[in-house]
Amino acid sequence: MTDKPPIDPIAKFITEDQDPEQVARIYEKLSQLLTTGEEPLYIAVQKPITLDLTPEILVMTNRRFMHYVPDLFGRAKFVDYIWRDMKTVEMEENVWRATVTIDVNNGERIRVDNLVKEQARRLYAIAQQMEENVREELRLRGMEEKRAAAGGVILGGLPSYTSGSSAAAPVDEPVQALGKLKQLLEAGLISQEEYDAKKKEIMARL
Structure with missing residues (x-):
């Protein structure tokens, strides 16, 4: 059986x-910074106009984006932001190169120019997808908060009342259930049809 060649990460x-050399160096440093379950999605290396400049680098993972910033003394640092910190992302293309600009919620701006166009497009596409993921996460969280504010009521969780039971349900319980049901409707968490059907069910058991 022939051994498979090792996969180049x-x-x-x-x-x-x-x-390749720049990417390999950054990947080695990046591997030491990744948290459990975090995966690098893309590494983009700037193409400086002059050879004596150390390139800036943008790294995007499934949890955050990082800006590798060199200084005049040959040192560099990673500045990272979680995706929820991103306010906007823009891409500009000229004849030869492209620029990616990311505005952060704290007012900072990350601008990396002289990127190969294909790199800039990949960065922009990933950032757009992550922005959409964050928006969906916030939408779901908002729905959960509205449910909690409405008393934690869900359609399948409303109390039922059976006629002929040994102990009659207190009158205020169905009233409270109807009130919470109304709150769910007003919050947009259930449709009018669902509201009417559940209301009819509760009223029939009074």
Whole structure:
């Protein structure tokens, strides 16, 4: 049986005219910063106009984006932000290169120019997808908060009242259930049809 060749972890990051040595160095540092379950999605290396400049680098993972910023003394640092911190992302293309700009909720702006166009497009697409994921997460969280504010009532969780039971249900219980049901309707968590059907069910058991 022939052994399969080892998978190169950086191979997927050097398809858009990336510098393999730069990507390898960044990937090595990045591997030490990743948290459990965090995966790098893309590494984009700037193409400086002059060879004596150290390139800026943008890294995007499934949890955050990082800006690798060099200084004049050959040192560099990672500045990272979770995706929820991103306010807007923009991409500009000129004849030869492209620029990606990310505005952060705290007022900071990350702007990396002289990117290969394909790299910039990949960054922009990933950022757009992550923005959509955050928006959906916030929408679901908002729904849960509205449910909690309405007393935690869900359609299948409303109390039922059976006629002929040994102990009659207190009058205020169905009244409270109807009130919570109304709150769910007003919050947009249930449709008018669902509201009418559940209301009819509660009223029939009074």
